[in-house]
Amino acid sequence: MSAPILCDRDLEFMLFELFDSESLTRRSRYAEHSRETFLASIATAKTVAERYFLPIRQKMDLHQPTFDGKKVAMIPEIKVALDATLAAGLGSTTADFELGGMQLPPIVASVAGAYLSATGSTAMGYLMLTSANASLISAYGTPEQIKTWVEPMRIGRFAGTMAMTEPSAGSGLADLTSSAVKADDGTYRITGNKIYISGGDHDLSENIVHLVLARIKGAPKGTKGISLFIVPKFLLDEDGSIGERNDVALAGLFHKMGGRGHTSCALNFGEQGGAVGYLVGEEHRGLSYMFHMMNEARIMVGTGAATTALTGYQYSLHYAKERPQGRLPSCKDPLSAPVNIIEHADVRRMLLAQKAYSEGAMALCLLGSQLVDDSHTAETDAARARAKTLLDILIPVIKSWPSEYGPKSNDLAIQVLGGAGYTNDHPVEMFYRDNRLNPIHEGTTGIQSLDLLARKVPMNNMMGYQLLLEEFQSGIDAAHSRAELADLAEQLSEAVGILKTTTNSLLAAMMTENIDMALSNSVKYLELFGNVVIAWLWLKQGIVATDALAKKPHESDENFYRGKLQAARYFYSFELPQIQVWSKILTDLDRSAYDMRAAWF
Amino acid sequence: MSAPILCDRDLEFMLFELFDSESLTRRSRYAEHSRETFLASIATAKTVAERYFLPIRQKMDLHQPTFDGKKVAMIPEIKVALDATLAAGLGSTTADFELGGMQLPPIVASVAGAYLSATGSTAMGYLMLTSANASLISAYGTPEQIKTWVEPMRIGRFAGTMAMTEPSAGSGLADLTSSAVKADDGTYRITGNKIYISGGDHDLSENIVHLVLARIKGAPKGTKGISLFIVPKFLLDEDGSIGERNDVALAGLFHKMGGRGHTSCALNFGEQGGAVGYLVGEEHRGLSYMFHMMNEARIMVGTGAATTALTGYQYSLHYAKERPQGRLPSCKDPLSAPVNIIEHADVRRMLLAQKAYSEGAMALCLLGSQLVDDSHTAETDAARARAKTLLDILIPVIKSWPSEYGPKSNDLAIQVLGGAGYTNDHPVEMFYRDNRLNPIHEGTTGIQSLDLLARKVPMNNMMGYQLLLEEFQSGIDAAHSRAELADLAEQLSEAVGILKTTTNSLLAAMMTENIDMALSNSVKYLELFGNVVIAWLWLKQGIVATDALAKKPHESDENFYRGKLQAARYFYSFELPQIQVWSKILTDLDRSAYDMRAAWF
Helix, strand or coil: CCCCCCCHHHHHHHHHHHCCHHHHHHCHHHCCCCHHHHHHHHHHHHHHHHHHHHHHHHHHHHCCCEECCCCEECCCHHHHHHHHHHHCCCCCCCCCHHHCCCCCCHHHHHHHHHHHHHHHHHHHHHHHHHHHHHHHHHHHCCHHHHHHHHHHHHCCCEEEEEECCECCECCCHHHCCCEEEECCCCCEEEEEEEEEEECCCCCCCCEEEEEEEEEECCCCCHHHHEEEEEEECEEECCCCCEEEECCEEEEEECCECCCCCCCEEEEEECCCCCEEEEECCCCCEHHHHHHHCHHHHHHHHHHHHHHHHHHHHHHHHHHHHHCECCCCCCCCCCCCCCCEHHHCHHHHHHHHHHHHHHHHHHHHHHHHHHHHHHHHHCCCHHHHHHHHHHHHHHHHHHHHHHHHHHHHHHHHHHHHHHHHHHECCCCHHHHHHHHCCCCCCCCCHHHHHHHHHHHHCCHHHHHHHHHHHHHHHHHHHHHHCCHHHHHHHHHHHHHHHHHHHHHHHHHHHHHHCCHHHHCCCHHHHHHHHHHHHHHHHHHHHHHHHHHHHHCCCCHHHHHHHHHHHHHHHHHHHHHCCHHHHHHHHHHCCCCHHHHCCHHHC | CCCCCCCHHHHHHHHHHHCCHHHHHHCHHHCCCCHHHHHHHHHHHHHHHHHHHHHHHHHHHHCCCEECCCCEECCCHHHHHHHHHHHCCCCCCCCCHHHCCCCCCHHHHHHHHHHHHHHHHHHHHHHHHHHHHHHHHHHHCCHHHHHHHHHHHHCCCEEEEEECCECCECCCHHHCCCEEEECCCCCEEEEEEEEEEECCCCCCCCEEEEEEEEEECCCCCHHHHEEEEEEECEEECCCCCEEEECCEEEEEECCECCCCCCCEEEEEECCCCCEEEEEECCCCEHHHHHHHCHHHHHHHHHHHHHHHHHHHHHHHHHHHHHCECCCCCCCCCCCCCCCEHHHCHHHHHHHHHHHHHHHHHHHHHHHHHHHHHHHHHCCCHHHHHHHHHHHHHHHHHHHHHHHHHHHHHHHHHHHHHHHHHHECCCCHHHHHHHHCCCCCCCCCHHHHHHHHHHHHCCHHHHHHHHHHHHHHHHHHHHHHCCHHHHHHHHHHHHHHHHHHHHHHHHHHHHHHCCHHHHCCCHHHHHHHHHHHHHHHHHHHHHHHHHHHHHCCCCHHHHHHHHHHHHHHHHHHHHHCCHHHHHHHHHHCCCCHHHHCCHHHC
């Protein structure tokens, strides 16, 4: 079976028809680019993905990294594939040309990365975390730190990690206890235990640059006393060459449900007296630096979730088109040949749901990447500010909607394959396992929902919320003027009305009621908000498809656009109306969860 | 951490308060039993579960069976645990005393089995399939076959399997091609390939009795030409001792997402000329025999799904009560101690949902077991017939509701544990993987939905449907007379109204519209139907709890009953109202899935 990794046509649709990425070449940063260079970088990523990652995808899953008490071992093909990725320039697609990057717009880089992530799955995490680490030091480090640590990371000599979580401080980072003591030479000695450190140890690179959150002796308690340190696995000699081992020890590996291409480590810092660390930026401001990168990190998680959903959808679609089984209810002849299972309406429903979830999620994540870009490179200050404001309110949805609906989508892929999907003869059960981490890391769905309702919606006099409502309205107006979409426009208009009523009701409750109670169903608000956002994005896709169909495209394009419209219709019939149930729970200030007591369980 | 496997108090509530199982001792079959013997058998099962299965639960998952081309290897502790189960008499809890069984009512046996299944997880499948196989031969085999094959299975010397699925015949059994040729001695020679045969090969027992579906040469095509054969792994000598190897070869093992305590095999029959098989019952009636056992098999799947959900709920509950992390939104002091996560309303929501799903599912499965019992042992013919009719319509719901909501429940258990839940430091990710098979085997959710809408609802002039409506109404009436439940009674009444409207609309469409289109959203009908059934069972639990609270019980019981009421309220606020969305899809005859074409994807 050779299912496509991703649907090329769909990703081109998103890039060039839905988001008009070609227009980005008019911005000075992208002046040397063209539609052709965008497509070439995507084609390169696809080639590397197919040549290096796809053949080892299952092997990575079956052979998770092991730890013999001294070293981490993993299958050697991972290094070969990562090196090939770096050699193709795909380790730093958005970085400046002068730093060896491709200087691609983030939205194009996201599409290129999707091919790698769909096949390399979680092994790509080594490169993604390295890139995030390098960006953080670039933003807040000294020129010397950038030269020492970022440059080797940008060319793949060093790898990077983010060391935040501790055994007693996961979602509640305020409680972290790792400590730092200033030494006479101005460096620090770091002590503490960190867990779930992705890529925390390996032999894939010459060195590993840990970015560690720790509390300087005497610092205030809580979130305001946390500083950020560069703590390398190996110290460097004066000339930058690899020196002696720093006091960072691998305590063990976690064995995860999925994501087995990527180590998850417990690291002990300072067991021999203190690991040497270098302060990044100012003391006590570490958490704010880390959170400054949070938007990109959360888009990365959402995009990974969407991508795994997309590839599972393509796989199960391909299977459904080829697997004969059973007959239609209308079939009067039990001796007739079985039909391919895509002929069964319920299989089409499961495929349509996957299409609606995964393509809706990907559209949202690409919008997020574009907003990051706009917030830096849009032509006017006003346009940049507007993009940043929209981005901020959308981030909890970009993180959580794909993370919640990605696994749901992969779950349906398993169901389409039936018994075969439950075995590792096919990758769909692995996709589910890989995707299941996404509602957890980088802020759980519960945390995203509090961020949205208690922070992002009220923020700046509700400016982000208002801007988003304007966006919804312009989508509704555009759809209303197209007869085929008038009913969907009407439905979205009603949905936005429900969102407004619910929001107003909750904001009032947050001021007049017990705040814990008023926020107790925040996840349902996030779900409601998310479904409206995705419905709006499906309407926008429907508008593009409708206009394209009016131009009588050739048959394969006509089929493609009809599929887009049908997925939009599916979403509006099956998914969007659920907001009515959630709105009632929210506006009623339903107390089922809030009133429940620990002793009653 | 030592979370309880299951909540003893809750299972006693279901047995003795919700279903009044003690009254069964008035039936002659159970005259020698008492509440005490019921509890003793459950306690025995719990002891075996804790002593033999719990300690190896993770080891079984980590060491799935392997096949070296000749033999299956598995960890030796599995045989020890299964032998201990058999030695305790737990291999045949419902069988007659004279066959060495405990002659327990099925509902009591289900509760006892739940402890084993929750800890032994899928390894219990060896015994459960053996028991199902023995029951089938007991019902349709000759006295000689019963003596030869059933007796050794009842005492654990032989194991049994069901060999139905073939590479090209899974959901569509009508297309199976395994063949049987009659030999001169009246036995048959079986040839063909079977896959996904649970327990298809192992060294746990002296022999394995495969029940194989095959087509006798010259038989009609389709479902009416399938016969059932006993095909042992080893032929028996005249005296019943193990003779030579039959022509049944293990071709390989499937590697599954979960359920790793149980082999899933590909078996080749007749590679050396034909495996010796013995016809069960009459020629060409094999499928009807197999389907005669289907009700029990489907209840078994539902109960397994519910049990895995229950144990995951207990585990995450225990974790949430002990794990400190974060502070409440109302907390003004960031330096205060973190709270246990059960203090977070969203964690309580996730626990309440698990409680509502898992205890609702278990109540449904126990009702199913009781109806099986009633259909055989109720006092009057009328009562037996009524039980059988109710059972038949409920079977697709008993199979599918727990199978769909069990994994959802386990998914929430993972989320409660956060990052920890994604690792194998805790069993919740394994529970999810184990549970994920249940919506697939013994008839997928899609197939159950067609069984319900196209067959069970219209069957016998809608008699089952009408009886069920009567049951709903008597629950509503009983609740109406209790002030605290009047609002839930009203909600259920409205929900039943929606069910009736939807059913009538669909039945009309099935007669006037294209049948494939009319049935195209049948899964949504199953979901709607299922939520009404579960809501009714939660109302019944609420009635029992309300009456018990009126008697001012001691504190721990008061807490327990308040928890039941709160879970009922959760279900009515968060889950039941979704039927409005599904009803609209169904009554609109929504064509999203039906109209979608393969080329549009």
